[in-house]
Protein backbone atom coordinates (compact mmCIF):
# COMPACT_ATOMS: atom_id res chain seq x y z
CA UNK A 1 0.00 0.00 0.00
CA UNK A 2 2.73 2.39 1.04
CA UNK A 3 4.56 1.55 -2.22
CA UNK A 4 1.49 2.35 -4.27
CA UNK A 5 1.01 5.72 -2.56
CA UNK A 6 4.70 6.52 -3.09
CA UNK A 7 4.42 5.57 -6.78
CA UNK A 8 1.32 7.70 -7.18
CA UNK A 9 3.03 10.69 -5.58
CA UNK A 10 5.97 10.31 -7.92
CA UNK A 11 3.82 9.71 -10.99
CA UNK A 12 1.27 12.49 -10.41
CA UNK A 13 3.24 15.34 -12.02
CA UNK A 14 3.99 13.10 -15.02
CA UNK A 15 0.33 12.08 -15.32
CA UNK A 16 -0.77 15.69 -15.07
CA UNK A 17 1.76 16.72 -17.69
CA UNK A 18 0.63 13.91 -20.02
CA UNK A 19 -3.05 14.91 -19.59
CA UNK A 20 -2.18 18.50 -20.35
CA UNK A 21 -0.28 17.52 -23.48
CA UNK A 22 -3.22 15.36 -24.65
CA UNK A 23 -5.61 18.24 -23.98
CA UNK A 24 -3.47 20.73 -25.88
CA UNK A 25 -3.04 18.29 -28.76
CA UNK A 26 -6.78 17.68 -28.94
CA UNK A 27 -7.40 21.45 -28.86
CA UNK A 28 -4.80 21.98 -31.60
CA UNK A 29 -6.34 19.23 -33.74
CA UNK A 30 -9.81 20.71 -33.23
CA UNK A 31 -8.53 24.19 -34.19
CA UNK A 32 -6.64 22.77 -37.19
CA UNK A 33 -9.75 20.98 -38.39
CA UNK A 34 -12.07 23.97 -37.77
CA UNK A 35 -9.85 26.72 -39.17
CA UNK A 36 -7.86 24.95 -41.88
CA UNK A 37 -8.93 21.42 -42.91
CA UNK A 38 -12.75 21.48 -42.80
CA UNK A 39 -13.02 24.71 -44.85
CA UNK A 40 -10.99 23.07 -47.64
CA UNK A 41 -13.72 20.51 -48.23
CA UNK A 42 -16.68 22.84 -47.60
CA UNK A 43 -18.92 22.63 -50.71
CA UNK A 44 -19.85 26.30 -50.20
CA UNK A 45 -16.29 27.22 -51.29
CA UNK A 46 -17.31 26.66 -54.91
CA UNK A 47 -20.08 29.26 -54.71
CA UNK A 48 -19.64 32.89 -55.73
CA UNK A 49 -19.69 35.49 -52.98
CA UNK A 50 -17.87 38.44 -51.43
CA UNK A 51 -14.37 38.02 -50.07
CA UNK A 52 -12.83 39.34 -46.86
CA UNK A 53 -9.59 38.73 -44.92
CA UNK A 54 -9.21 35.40 -43.11
CA UNK A 55 -10.74 36.82 -39.91
CA UNK A 56 -13.02 39.25 -41.75
CA UNK A 57 -16.79 38.88 -41.67
CA UNK A 58 -19.75 40.34 -43.55
CA UNK A 59 -22.16 40.66 -40.62
CA UNK A 60 -22.22 44.45 -40.66
CA UNK A 61 -23.02 44.68 -44.38
CA UNK A 62 -25.78 42.08 -44.10
CA UNK A 63 -27.29 42.68 -40.66
CA UNK A 64 -27.21 46.47 -40.24
CA UNK A 65 -30.59 47.52 -41.66
CA UNK A 66 -29.11 50.83 -42.82
CA UNK A 67 -26.63 48.89 -44.99
CA UNK A 68 -28.38 45.64 -45.83
CA UNK A 69 -30.78 46.81 -48.59
CA UNK A 70 -27.86 48.21 -50.59
CA UNK A 71 -25.67 45.19 -49.86
CA UNK A 72 -28.42 42.78 -50.94
CA UNK A 73 -28.98 44.77 -54.09
CA UNK A 74 -25.31 45.04 -55.13
CA UNK A 75 -24.32 41.47 -54.21
CA UNK A 76 -27.36 39.78 -55.79
CA UNK A 77 -26.59 41.69 -58.98
CA UNK A 78 -22.99 40.50 -58.79
CA UNK A 79 -23.38 36.94 -57.50
CA UNK A 80 -26.98 35.97 -58.32
CA UNK A 81 -29.84 34.85 -56.06
CA UNK A 82 -27.80 32.47 -53.92
CA UNK A 83 -24.26 33.09 -52.67
CA UNK A 84 -21.97 32.51 -49.74
CA UNK A 85 -20.39 34.99 -47.33
CA UNK A 86 -18.03 35.01 -44.35
CA UNK A 87 -19.49 34.43 -40.89
CA UNK A 88 -16.87 34.72 -38.15
CA UNK A 89 -14.09 34.37 -40.73
CA UNK A 90 -13.13 32.70 -44.00
CA UNK A 91 -13.38 29.31 -42.25
CA UNK A 92 -17.08 29.97 -41.47
CA UNK A 93 -18.71 30.09 -44.91
CA UNK A 94 -22.47 30.70 -44.78
CA UNK A 95 -25.19 30.58 -47.38
CA UNK A 96 -27.68 33.34 -48.09
CA UNK A 97 -30.44 32.93 -50.64
CA UNK A 98 -33.11 35.05 -52.32
CA UNK A 99 -34.29 32.05 -54.35
CA UNK A 100 -37.86 31.19 -53.28
CA UNK A 101 -37.38 27.50 -53.96
CA UNK A 102 -34.27 27.36 -51.78
CA UNK A 103 -35.91 29.49 -49.06
CA UNK A 104 -38.97 27.20 -49.05
CA UNK A 105 -36.77 24.12 -48.82
CA UNK A 106 -34.66 25.41 -45.92
CA UNK A 107 -37.65 26.63 -43.90
CA UNK A 108 -39.67 23.44 -44.42
CA UNK A 109 -37.14 20.62 -44.47
CA UNK A 110 -36.37 18.63 -41.28
CA UNK A 111 -32.71 18.82 -42.37
CA UNK A 112 -32.63 22.41 -41.08
CA UNK A 113 -33.28 23.70 -37.56
CA UNK A 114 -32.80 26.84 -35.50
CA UNK A 115 -29.12 26.81 -34.49
CA UNK A 116 -28.31 25.57 -30.99
CA UNK A 117 -26.99 29.04 -30.13
CA UNK A 118 -30.38 30.59 -31.03
CA UNK A 119 -32.18 27.93 -29.02
CA UNK A 120 -29.90 28.61 -26.02
CA UNK A 121 -30.32 32.37 -26.30
CA UNK A 122 -34.11 31.99 -26.44
CA UNK A 123 -34.27 29.51 -23.55
CA UNK A 124 -32.14 31.81 -21.39
CA UNK A 125 -34.61 34.60 -22.09
CA UNK A 126 -38.01 32.95 -22.32
CA UNK A 127 -37.53 29.37 -21.16
CA UNK A 128 -38.45 26.19 -22.99
CA UNK A 129 -41.49 27.51 -24.90
CA UNK A 130 -42.35 26.68 -28.50
CA UNK A 131 -39.97 29.34 -29.87
CA UNK A 132 -36.92 27.69 -28.30
CA UNK A 133 -37.80 24.13 -29.34
CA UNK A 134 -37.12 21.95 -32.35
CA UNK A 135 -38.13 18.54 -33.68
CA UNK A 136 -40.83 16.42 -32.09
CA UNK A 137 -41.10 18.54 -28.95
CA UNK A 138 -41.68 21.61 -31.14
CA UNK A 139 -44.37 19.89 -33.24
CA UNK A 140 -46.14 18.72 -30.09
CA UNK A 141 -46.13 22.20 -28.42
CA UNK A 142 -47.30 23.79 -31.65
CA UNK A 143 -50.22 21.34 -31.89
CA UNK A 144 -51.34 22.18 -28.34
CA UNK A 145 -51.03 25.92 -29.03
CA UNK A 146 -52.88 25.83 -32.37
CA UNK A 147 -56.51 26.12 -31.08
CA UNK A 148 -55.59 29.35 -29.27
CA UNK A 149 -54.81 31.00 -32.63
CA UNK A 150 -57.68 29.85 -34.83
CA UNK A 151 -60.32 32.23 -36.21
CA UNK A 152 -62.85 31.44 -33.45
CA UNK A 153 -60.30 32.31 -30.76
CA UNK A 154 -59.37 35.51 -32.62
CA UNK A 155 -62.99 36.60 -32.70
CA UNK A 156 -63.15 36.22 -28.91
CA UNK A 157 -60.00 38.29 -28.45
CA UNK A 158 -61.05 41.03 -30.83
CA UNK A 159 -62.85 43.18 -28.19
CA UNK A 160 -59.55 43.40 -26.28
CA UNK A 161 -57.87 45.01 -29.30
CA UNK A 162 -60.77 47.46 -29.57
CA UNK A 163 -60.70 48.26 -25.84
CA UNK A 164 -56.95 48.92 -25.73
CA UNK A 165 -56.92 50.92 -28.98
CA UNK A 166 -59.75 53.02 -27.51
CA UNK A 167 -57.81 53.61 -24.27
CA UNK A 168 -54.81 54.71 -26.30
CA UNK A 169 -56.91 57.12 -28.36
CA UNK A 170 -58.40 58.62 -25.19
CA UNK A 171 -54.93 58.92 -23.65
CA UNK A 172 -53.62 60.82 -26.69
CA UNK A 173 -56.72 62.93 -26.82
CA UNK A 174 -56.17 64.03 -23.22
CA UNK A 175 -52.50 64.80 -23.82
CA UNK A 176 -53.26 66.87 -26.91
CA UNK A 177 -55.63 68.88 -24.72
CA UNK A 178 -58.56 71.08 -25.74
CA UNK A 179 -59.40 71.25 -29.41
CA UNK A 180 -56.94 73.40 -31.28
CA UNK A 181 -59.83 75.18 -33.05
CA UNK A 182 -60.30 77.01 -29.76
CA UNK A 183 -56.69 76.83 -28.56
CA UNK A 184 -53.99 76.88 -31.25
CA UNK A 185 -51.10 76.13 -28.87
CA UNK A 186 -51.90 73.15 -26.63
CA UNK A 187 -50.88 73.52 -23.01
CA UNK A 188 -48.53 70.91 -21.52
CA UNK A 189 -50.29 67.81 -20.19
CA UNK A 190 -51.46 68.34 -16.62
CA UNK A 191 -50.36 64.89 -15.53
CA UNK A 192 -46.93 63.50 -16.28
CA UNK A 193 -47.03 61.45 -19.46
CA UNK A 194 -47.13 57.72 -19.08
CA UNK A 195 -43.56 56.69 -19.58
CA UNK A 196 -41.20 56.79 -16.68
CA UNK A 197 -41.21 55.00 -13.39
CA UNK A 198 -38.57 54.20 -10.87
CA UNK A 199 -36.92 50.96 -11.86
CA UNK A 200 -38.35 51.20 -15.33
CA UNK A 201 -35.35 52.64 -17.00
CA UNK A 202 -36.95 54.27 -20.01
CA UNK A 203 -34.49 56.38 -21.94
CA UNK A 204 -37.13 58.17 -23.96
CA UNK A 205 -39.88 60.37 -22.70
CA UNK A 206 -43.21 59.37 -24.20
CA UNK A 207 -44.33 62.90 -24.94
CA UNK A 208 -42.77 66.27 -25.62
CA UNK A 209 -44.62 69.54 -26.13
CA UNK A 210 -43.75 71.63 -29.16
CA UNK A 211 -45.43 74.83 -30.33
CA UNK A 212 -47.76 73.20 -32.93
CA UNK A 213 -49.24 69.87 -31.86
CA UNK A 214 -47.79 67.21 -29.65
CA UNK A 215 -44.77 65.05 -30.28
CA UNK A 216 -45.28 61.50 -29.06
CA UNK A 217 -42.86 58.61 -29.09
CA UNK A 218 -44.87 56.12 -31.14
CA UNK A 219 -42.42 53.38 -30.27
CA UNK A 220 -42.97 53.64 -26.52
CA UNK A 221 -46.73 54.11 -26.73
CA UNK A 222 -47.23 51.13 -29.01
CA UNK A 223 -45.00 49.05 -26.82
CA UNK A 224 -47.24 49.76 -23.83
CA UNK A 225 -50.45 49.18 -25.76
CA UNK A 226 -49.41 45.83 -27.24
CA UNK A 227 -48.09 44.64 -23.87
CA UNK A 228 -51.51 45.38 -22.39
CA UNK A 229 -53.16 43.49 -25.26
CA UNK A 230 -51.02 40.38 -24.93
CA UNK A 231 -51.47 40.43 -21.13
CA UNK A 232 -55.24 40.34 -21.48
CA UNK A 233 -55.57 38.25 -24.64
CA UNK A 234 -52.75 35.93 -23.62
CA UNK A 235 -53.67 35.17 -20.03
CA UNK A 236 -56.28 37.59 -18.73
CA UNK A 237 -53.64 39.68 -16.94
CA UNK A 238 -53.82 43.48 -16.54
CA UNK A 239 -50.42 45.05 -17.11
CA UNK A 240 -51.98 48.50 -17.13
CA UNK A 241 -48.93 49.89 -18.84
CA UNK A 242 -51.00 52.37 -20.87
CA UNK A 243 -52.28 54.01 -17.71
CA UNK A 244 -48.83 54.29 -16.15
CA UNK A 245 -49.51 51.75 -13.44
CA UNK A 246 -47.05 49.42 -15.19
CA UNK A 247 -46.87 46.94 -12.33
CA UNK A 248 -43.90 44.79 -11.35
CA UNK A 249 -44.28 42.03 -13.97
CA UNK A 250 -44.49 44.65 -16.69
CA UNK A 251 -41.41 46.45 -15.31
CA UNK A 252 -39.51 43.14 -15.00
CA UNK A 253 -40.39 42.21 -18.59
CA UNK A 254 -39.25 45.59 -19.88
CA UNK A 255 -36.00 45.38 -17.87
CA UNK A 256 -35.36 41.92 -19.27
CA UNK A 257 -35.92 42.97 -22.86
CA UNK A 258 -33.75 46.02 -22.45
CA UNK A 259 -30.92 43.91 -21.03
CA UNK A 260 -31.25 41.34 -23.83
CA UNK A 261 -31.27 44.06 -26.48
CA UNK A 262 -27.74 45.21 -25.60
CA UNK A 263 -25.14 43.84 -28.03
CA UNK A 264 -23.62 40.75 -26.37
CA UNK A 265 -20.24 41.20 -24.69
CA UNK A 266 -17.37 38.75 -25.06
CA UNK A 267 -18.49 36.74 -22.02
CA UNK A 268 -22.05 36.35 -23.36
CA UNK A 269 -20.82 35.35 -26.82
CA UNK A 270 -18.46 32.83 -25.24
CA UNK A 271 -21.31 31.50 -23.10
CA UNK A 272 -23.42 30.74 -26.18
CA UNK A 273 -20.93 27.93 -26.96
CA UNK A 274 -19.93 27.18 -23.35
CA UNK A 275 -23.02 27.86 -21.18
CA UNK A 276 -21.22 26.70 -18.05
CA UNK A 277 -19.37 30.06 -18.01
CA UNK A 278 -22.61 31.88 -17.21
CA UNK A 279 -23.41 29.39 -14.44
CA UNK A 280 -20.09 29.99 -12.72
CA UNK A 281 -19.71 33.71 -13.39
CA UNK A 282 -22.96 35.29 -14.65
CA UNK A 283 -22.65 38.59 -16.51
CA UNK A 284 -24.68 41.64 -15.41
CA UNK A 285 -27.09 41.02 -18.32
CA UNK A 286 -27.60 37.42 -17.21
CA UNK A 287 -28.24 38.57 -13.64
CA UNK A 288 -30.86 41.07 -14.79
CA UNK A 289 -32.49 38.44 -17.01
CA UNK A 290 -32.55 35.90 -14.17
CA UNK A 291 -34.02 38.37 -11.66
CA UNK A 292 -36.66 39.47 -14.15
CA UNK A 293 -37.55 35.90 -15.07
CA UNK A 294 -37.99 35.16 -11.36
CA UNK A 295 -40.60 37.94 -11.09
CA UNK A 296 -42.33 36.82 -14.30
CA UNK A 297 -42.27 33.16 -13.20
CA UNK A 298 -43.71 33.94 -9.76
CA UNK A 299 -46.60 35.80 -11.35
CA UNK A 300 -46.86 33.10 -14.06
CA UNK A 301 -47.18 30.39 -11.39
CA UNK A 302 -50.11 32.23 -9.79
CA UNK A 303 -51.77 32.88 -13.16
CA UNK A 304 -51.42 29.24 -14.25
CA UNK A 305 -52.90 27.99 -10.93
CA UNK A 306 -55.91 30.33 -11.23
CA UNK A 307 -56.46 29.49 -14.90
CA UNK A 308 -56.21 25.73 -14.28
CA UNK A 309 -58.88 26.05 -11.59
CA UNK A 310 -61.12 28.19 -13.84
CA UNK A 311 -60.85 25.80 -16.79
CA UNK A 312 -61.52 22.72 -14.60
CA UNK A 313 -64.57 24.40 -13.06
CA UNK A 314 -65.90 25.53 -16.43
CA UNK A 315 -65.55 22.02 -17.83
CA UNK A 316 -67.35 20.52 -14.81
CA UNK A 317 -70.23 22.94 -15.06
CA UNK A 318 -70.35 22.77 -18.86
CA UNK A 319 -69.66 26.52 -19.03
CA UNK A 320 -67.41 27.87 -21.75
CA UNK A 321 -63.92 28.53 -20.25
CA UNK A 322 -62.36 31.97 -20.66
CA UNK A 323 -61.09 32.52 -24.17
CA UNK A 324 -57.61 33.87 -23.43
CA UNK A 325 -54.71 31.97 -25.02
CA UNK A 326 -53.59 30.39 -21.73
CA UNK A 327 -57.07 29.05 -20.91
CA UNK A 328 -57.37 27.59 -24.41
CA UNK A 329 -53.89 26.14 -24.04
CA UNK A 330 -54.77 24.52 -20.71
CA UNK A 331 -57.97 23.11 -22.21
CA UNK A 332 -56.13 21.78 -25.26
CA UNK A 333 -53.43 20.39 -22.94
CA UNK A 334 -56.04 18.53 -20.86
CA UNK A 335 -57.35 16.73 -23.91
CA UNK A 336 -53.94 15.32 -24.92
CA UNK A 337 -52.32 12.11 -23.75
CA UNK A 338 -51.74 12.57 -19.95
CA UNK A 339 -48.16 11.36 -20.32
CA UNK A 340 -47.42 14.20 -22.72
CA UNK A 341 -49.24 17.09 -21.06
CA UNK A 342 -47.34 20.30 -20.40
CA UNK A 343 -46.39 20.78 -16.76
CA UNK A 344 -46.82 24.15 -15.01
CA UNK A 345 -43.26 25.23 -15.86
CA UNK A 346 -43.88 24.52 -19.56
CA UNK A 347 -47.12 26.48 -19.44
CA UNK A 348 -45.29 29.37 -17.79
CA UNK A 349 -42.63 29.24 -20.50
CA UNK A 350 -45.38 29.63 -23.10
CA UNK A 351 -46.47 32.80 -21.24
CA UNK A 352 -42.96 34.28 -21.50
CA UNK A 353 -42.81 33.18 -25.15
CA UNK A 354 -46.04 34.96 -26.02
CA UNK A 355 -44.95 38.08 -24.14
CA UNK A 356 -41.67 38.08 -26.01
CA UNK A 357 -42.89 37.09 -29.48
CA UNK A 358 -46.21 38.86 -29.45
CA UNK A 359 -45.69 42.34 -27.99
CA UNK A 360 -42.50 43.94 -29.28
CA UNK A 361 -42.98 42.73 -32.87
CA UNK A 362 -46.53 44.00 -33.23
CA UNK A 363 -45.79 47.29 -31.45
CA UNK A 364 -42.95 48.00 -33.85
CA UNK A 365 -45.08 47.11 -36.86
CA UNK A 366 -47.75 49.63 -35.75
CA UNK A 367 -45.15 52.30 -34.97
CA UNK A 368 -43.51 51.80 -38.41
CA UNK A 369 -46.94 52.11 -40.01
CA UNK A 370 -47.59 55.49 -38.30
CA UNK A 371 -44.13 56.58 -39.44
CA UNK A 372 -44.91 55.79 -43.09
CA UNK A 373 -48.29 57.49 -42.82
CA UNK A 374 -46.55 60.58 -41.44
CA UNK A 375 -44.17 60.59 -44.43
CA UNK A 376 -47.01 60.14 -46.94
CA UNK A 377 -49.82 62.66 -46.31
CA UNK A 378 -51.72 61.57 -49.44
CA UNK A 379 -51.81 57.94 -48.37
CA UNK A 380 -52.79 59.04 -44.86
CA UNK A 381 -55.65 61.15 -46.23
CA UNK A 382 -56.91 58.33 -48.44
CA UNK A 383 -56.80 55.89 -45.53
CA UNK A 384 -58.67 58.34 -43.27
CA UNK A 385 -61.36 58.79 -45.89
CA UNK A 386 -61.85 55.02 -46.02
CA UNK A 387 -61.89 54.81 -42.22
CA UNK A 388 -64.49 57.57 -41.94
CA UNK A 389 -66.86 55.29 -43.86
CA UNK A 390 -66.40 52.68 -41.14
CA UNK A 391 -69.52 52.43 -39.04
CA UNK A 392 -67.81 50.98 -35.97
CA UNK A 393 -64.36 49.61 -35.21
CA UNK A 394 -66.12 46.98 -33.09
CA UNK A 395 -67.28 45.21 -36.24
CA UNK A 396 -64.43 42.78 -36.86
CA UNK A 397 -65.72 41.70 -40.27
CA UNK A 398 -65.84 45.27 -41.53
CA UNK A 399 -62.44 46.30 -40.20
CA UNK A 400 -60.85 43.18 -41.60
CA UNK A 401 -62.32 43.74 -45.05
CA UNK A 402 -61.37 47.40 -45.58
CA UNK A 403 -59.20 47.21 -48.70
CA UNK A 404 -57.01 50.27 -48.24
CA UNK A 405 -56.41 49.59 -44.53
CA UNK A 406 -55.37 46.07 -45.51
CA UNK A 407 -53.08 47.48 -48.19
CA UNK A 408 -51.42 49.91 -45.75
CA UNK A 409 -50.85 47.15 -43.17
CA UNK A 410 -49.46 44.69 -45.73
CA UNK A 411 -47.16 47.34 -47.19
CA UNK A 412 -45.84 48.24 -43.73
CA UNK A 413 -45.13 44.59 -42.96
CA UNK A 414 -43.36 44.27 -46.30
CA UNK A 415 -41.18 47.36 -46.00
CA UNK A 416 -40.52 47.25 -42.22
CA UNK A 417 -40.51 43.62 -41.13
CA UNK A 418 -39.81 43.60 -37.37
CA UNK A 419 -37.68 40.46 -37.82
CA UNK A 420 -34.88 41.49 -40.18
CA UNK A 421 -33.77 37.93 -40.98
CA UNK A 422 -33.74 34.42 -39.62
CA UNK A 423 -31.20 31.65 -39.59
CA UNK A 424 -31.14 27.85 -39.84
CA UNK A 425 -28.38 25.28 -39.49
CA UNK A 426 -28.13 22.05 -41.50
CA UNK A 427 -28.48 19.12 -39.08
CA UNK A 428 -27.43 16.67 -41.81
CA UNK A 429 -25.84 16.87 -45.26
CA UNK A 430 -28.39 18.04 -47.79
CA UNK A 431 -28.97 19.35 -51.30
CA UNK A 432 -30.85 22.64 -51.57
CA UNK A 433 -32.85 22.87 -54.82
CA UNK A 434 -32.73 26.15 -56.77
CA UNK A 435 -35.03 27.79 -59.25
CA UNK A 436 -32.26 30.19 -60.32
CA UNK A 437 -29.17 28.06 -61.06
CA UNK A 438 -25.78 29.37 -59.96
CA UNK A 439 -23.14 30.09 -62.59
CA UNK A 440 -19.81 28.87 -61.22
CA UNK A 441 -16.44 30.42 -61.99
CA UNK A 442 -15.41 27.39 -64.06
CA UNK A 443 -18.35 27.98 -66.40
CA UNK A 444 -20.53 25.15 -65.09
CA UNK A 445 -24.03 25.59 -63.70
CA UNK A 446 -25.25 24.40 -60.31
CA UNK A 447 -28.94 23.46 -59.98
CA UNK A 448 -28.78 22.44 -56.30
CA UNK A 449 -26.46 23.61 -53.54
CA UNK A 450 -24.74 20.83 -51.61
CA UNK A 451 -24.58 21.81 -47.96
CA UNK A 452 -22.96 19.89 -45.18
CA UNK A 453 -24.06 19.29 -41.61
CA UNK A 454 -23.27 22.27 -39.39
CA UNK A 455 -23.43 24.97 -42.13
CA UNK A 456 -25.60 28.01 -41.54
CA UNK A 457 -28.18 29.39 -43.95
CA UNK A 458 -29.36 33.01 -43.59
CA UNK A 459 -32.89 33.84 -44.73
CA UNK A 460 -32.98 37.58 -45.51
CA UNK A 461 -36.60 38.37 -44.56
CA UNK A 462 -36.20 42.09 -45.23
CA UNK A 463 -34.11 41.39 -48.34
CA UNK A 464 -36.83 39.18 -49.83
CA UNK A 465 -39.47 41.78 -48.96
CA UNK A 466 -37.47 44.53 -50.69
CA UNK A 467 -36.11 42.59 -53.64
CA UNK A 468 -36.61 44.43 -56.94
CA UNK A 469 -36.56 41.08 -58.74
CA UNK A 470 -39.66 40.10 -56.76
CA UNK A 471 -41.49 43.38 -56.17
CA UNK A 472 -40.42 45.46 -59.15
CA UNK A 473 -38.57 48.76 -59.50
CA UNK A 474 -40.51 50.47 -56.70
CA UNK A 475 -39.66 47.72 -54.18
CA UNK A 476 -38.16 50.23 -51.69
CA UNK A 477 -41.08 52.65 -51.90
CA UNK A 478 -44.06 52.63 -49.54
CA UNK A 479 -46.81 51.99 -52.06
CA UNK A 480 -49.96 50.40 -50.56
CA UNK A 481 -51.53 50.49 -54.02
CA UNK A 482 -49.60 47.38 -55.03
CA UNK A 483 -51.93 45.43 -52.69
CA UNK A 484 -55.06 46.97 -54.28
CA UNK A 485 -54.28 45.37 -57.63
CA UNK A 486 -53.75 41.64 -57.12
CA UNK A 487 -52.48 41.28 -60.67
CA UNK A 488 -49.44 43.38 -59.70
CA UNK A 489 -48.48 41.12 -56.80
CA UNK A 490 -45.63 38.66 -57.25
CA UNK A 491 -46.98 35.29 -58.22
CA UNK A 492 -47.05 32.63 -55.48
CA UNK A 493 -45.05 34.47 -52.83
CA UNK A 494 -44.22 31.76 -50.30
CA UNK A 495 -44.38 33.75 -47.03
CA UNK A 496 -47.46 33.92 -44.80
CA UNK A 497 -49.77 36.78 -45.83
CA UNK A 498 -47.80 37.08 -49.07
CA UNK A 499 -44.70 38.59 -47.40
CA UNK A 500 -41.72 36.99 -45.65
CA UNK A 501 -42.25 39.00 -42.43
CA UNK A 502 -43.88 36.07 -40.59
CA UNK A 503 -41.54 33.57 -42.23
CA UNK A 504 -43.00 30.26 -43.46
CA UNK A 505 -42.90 26.57 -42.64
CA UNK A 506 -43.38 24.67 -39.37
CA UNK A 507 -41.65 27.36 -37.25
CA UNK A 508 -43.34 30.33 -38.89
CA UNK A 509 -45.21 32.87 -36.78
CA UNK A 510 -48.13 31.24 -35.01
CA UNK A 511 -49.57 34.67 -34.16
CA UNK A 512 -49.63 36.20 -37.66
CA UNK A 513 -53.42 36.57 -37.92
CA UNK A 514 -53.53 37.92 -34.35
CA UNK A 515 -50.83 40.48 -35.25
CA UNK A 516 -52.47 41.64 -38.50
CA UNK A 517 -55.85 42.07 -36.84
CA UNK A 518 -54.34 43.92 -33.88
CA UNK A 519 -52.50 46.23 -36.28
CA UNK A 520 -55.70 46.91 -38.21
CA UNK A 521 -57.65 47.83 -35.08
CA UNK A 522 -54.98 50.18 -33.74
CA UNK A 523 -54.33 51.87 -37.07
CA UNK A 524 -58.01 52.31 -37.87
CA UNK A 525 -58.69 53.74 -34.41
CA UNK A 526 -55.76 56.16 -34.47
CA UNK A 527 -55.65 57.18 -38.13
CA UNK A 528 -59.35 58.05 -38.14
CA UNK A 529 -59.03 60.62 -35.35
CA UNK A 530 -55.43 61.81 -35.54
CA UNK A 531 -53.07 63.23 -38.12
CA UNK A 532 -49.39 62.27 -38.13
CA UNK A 533 -46.44 64.36 -39.25
CA UNK A 534 -42.73 63.53 -39.21
CA UNK A 535 -40.46 65.48 -36.86
CA UNK A 536 -37.09 63.76 -37.24
CA UNK A 537 -35.10 61.66 -39.63
CA UNK A 538 -35.64 58.07 -38.61
CA UNK A 539 -33.15 55.24 -39.09
CA UNK A 540 -33.29 51.53 -38.29
CA UNK A 541 -31.14 49.40 -36.00
CA UNK A 542 -31.30 45.75 -35.05
CA UNK A 543 -31.45 44.42 -31.52
CA UNK A 544 -33.37 41.15 -31.71
CA UNK A 545 -35.93 43.06 -33.82
CA UNK A 546 -35.60 46.09 -36.12
CA UNK A 547 -36.20 49.29 -34.18
CA UNK A 548 -36.34 52.98 -35.13
CA UNK A 549 -33.96 55.62 -33.83
CA UNK A 550 -33.48 59.29 -34.49
CA UNK A 551 -30.54 59.94 -36.80
CA UNK A 552 -27.54 60.95 -34.70
CA UNK A 553 -29.18 59.81 -31.44
CA UNK A 554 -28.56 56.08 -31.47
CA UNK A 555 -27.22 56.24 -27.94
CA UNK A 556 -30.74 57.27 -26.80
CA UNK A 557 -32.03 53.92 -28.02
CA UNK A 558 -35.27 53.10 -29.80
CA UNK A 559 -37.60 56.01 -30.39
CA UNK A 560 -39.95 57.21 -33.07
CA UNK A 561 -41.04 60.75 -32.36
CA UNK A 562 -44.04 61.77 -34.41
CA UNK A 563 -46.25 64.86 -34.34
CA UNK A 564 -49.84 63.97 -33.56
CA UNK A 565 -52.83 66.28 -33.81
CA UNK A 566 -56.56 65.73 -34.06
CA UNK A 567 -57.66 65.19 -37.65
CA UNK A 568 -60.78 67.34 -37.24
CA UNK A 569 -58.62 70.26 -35.99
CA UNK A 570 -56.98 70.49 -39.42
Ligand code: HEM
Nearest residue numbers: 130131357358361362365419422502503507509510511515
Ligand atom coordinates in the same frame (compact mmCIF):
# COMPACT_ATOMS: atom_id res chain seq x y z
C1 HEM B 1 -46.08 42.00 -36.67
C2 HEM B 1 -45.98 41.12 -35.72
C3 HEM B 1 -45.18 39.85 -35.78
C4 HEM B 1 -44.14 39.51 -36.61
C5 HEM B 1 -43.52 40.33 -37.72
C6 HEM B 1 -43.72 38.17 -36.23
C7 HEM B 1 -42.70 37.47 -36.86
C8 HEM B 1 -42.34 36.18 -36.54
C9 HEM B 1 -41.34 35.42 -37.24
C10 HEM B 1 -40.52 35.91 -38.43
C11 HEM B 1 -41.25 34.20 -36.64
C12 HEM B 1 -40.37 33.04 -37.07
C13 HEM B 1 -38.96 33.20 -36.58
C14 HEM B 1 -38.05 32.18 -37.23
O1 HEM B 1 -38.41 31.52 -38.18
O2 HEM B 1 -36.93 32.07 -36.78
C15 HEM B 1 -42.19 34.21 -35.54
C16 HEM B 1 -42.39 33.16 -34.68
C17 HEM B 1 -43.29 33.18 -33.64
N1 HEM B 1 -44.22 34.17 -33.36
FE1 HEM B 1 -44.44 35.88 -34.34
N2 HEM B 1 -44.50 37.75 -35.19
C18 HEM B 1 -45.41 38.72 -34.90
C19 HEM B 1 -46.40 38.68 -33.94
C20 HEM B 1 -46.66 37.61 -33.12
C21 HEM B 1 -47.75 37.53 -32.17
C22 HEM B 1 -48.79 38.61 -31.95
C23 HEM B 1 -47.62 36.34 -31.51
C24 HEM B 1 -48.46 35.74 -30.42
C25 HEM B 1 -49.47 36.30 -29.84
C26 HEM B 1 -46.45 35.66 -32.06
C27 HEM B 1 -45.99 34.43 -31.66
C28 HEM B 1 -44.94 33.76 -32.27
C29 HEM B 1 -44.46 32.47 -31.80
C30 HEM B 1 -44.99 31.69 -30.60
C31 HEM B 1 -43.43 32.11 -32.66
C32 HEM B 1 -42.59 30.84 -32.62
C33 HEM B 1 -43.23 29.82 -33.53
C34 HEM B 1 -42.50 28.51 -33.58
O3 HEM B 1 -41.30 28.46 -33.30
O4 HEM B 1 -43.15 27.53 -33.92
N3 HEM B 1 -45.91 36.46 -33.05
N4 HEM B 1 -42.85 35.41 -35.51
